[in-house]
Amino acid sequence: MMKRLLLLSSLLLSVAHGAPVEKTVTYEQGGVTLEGFHVYDDATSGKRPSVLVIHQWTGPGNYEKGRARQLAELGYNVFVADIYGQGVRPVPPESGKEAGKYKSDRKLFRARLDAALEQLKKDERTDGSKIAAIGYCFGGTGVLELARSGADIAGVVSFHGGLASTPGFAAEKGKVGAKVLVLHGAIDPHVKPEEVAGFEKEFNEAEADWQLTAYSGAVHSFTQKMAGDDPSKGSAYNAKADARSWEAMKVFFAEIFK
Known part of the structure; x- marks a missing residue:
């Protein structure tokens, strides 16, 4: 009897929270095939606030998928972008070279960002008035490019991203409609x-x-x-900063999606 009750309770809990729906999505930009990742909770029907996730320098992978699942659990419709192209998943030092292609060509970078944003916008679950973008490292730079470009979204969150622009692509007066939240490591040697x-x-x-x-x-x-636990290497995990930055993102979303 106890086992039956526990099974029934588990089933009811599953129904209440729904189940995550995950799928790989291929799309194109400039003749290049890109491979994104879409996840949402099917417990909710209709349109909802949505989040675009921009990957770090090794391309979209398990880390970004994990963050996307966390966001879906919060009720968001989530799409992980692919800036590099299907099958392009470099490891250091090649990842630095690949990221550098886009940092030195902001026009191409923005085109890839826009292509991913359009994928999210056209999904039937997306509330077009409530879209945000978040990004990590290379992706943190990316979401700031979305803001600089005047993308029609509510806000962006940069987690330990590069903050510099390039000539001709700086933010212009009156053209940055998205609210911006930068979450930065105070002793990050890569962002001086x-x-x-x-x-x-x-x-x-x-x-x-x-x-x-x-x-x-x-x-x-x-x-x-x-990233490991040795700050002397310039990149390292910090549990306190990780937890605080995630909470800061949630507070920011509550503001921009109200």
Whole structure:
């Protein structure tokens, strides 16, 4: 009898929360096939706030899928972008070279970001007035490019991303409609204080709505356990900064999606 009750309770809980629906999505930009990842909870029907996730420098993988699942559990419709192209999943040092292609060609970078955003926008579950983008490292740079480009979304969140722009692609006054949240490692050696200051100046002059939070003791990649635990290497996981930044994102979403 007890086993039957436990089984019934488990089934009821499963029905209440629904089940995650996950699928690989192929799409194209500039003749290149891209492979994204879509996840949502089927307990909810109809349109809902949606989130675009931009990957770090090794391309979309298990880390991004894990974050997408976490977001889906919060009720969001989530799409993980592929900036590089189907099957292009480099490891260091090749990943640095691949990321560099897009950082040095912001026009191409923005085209790939826009292609992913369009995939999310055209999904029947997406509430077009409630879209955000989040990104990690390379992806953190990417979401700021979306904001700079004037993308029609509610907000962006950059987790330990690069903050510098390039000539001709800086944020312009009156054109940044998305609210911006930057979550930064206070001692990140890859994003130096002058780069932070440059970001602040750029977005102030653009009259954008932005926030920047720096986490003490955190270096680059502070949300990623695969970065290891040695801050002296410049990239390392920081559990406190990881937890605090995720909560900051949730508070930000509550504001922009209200």
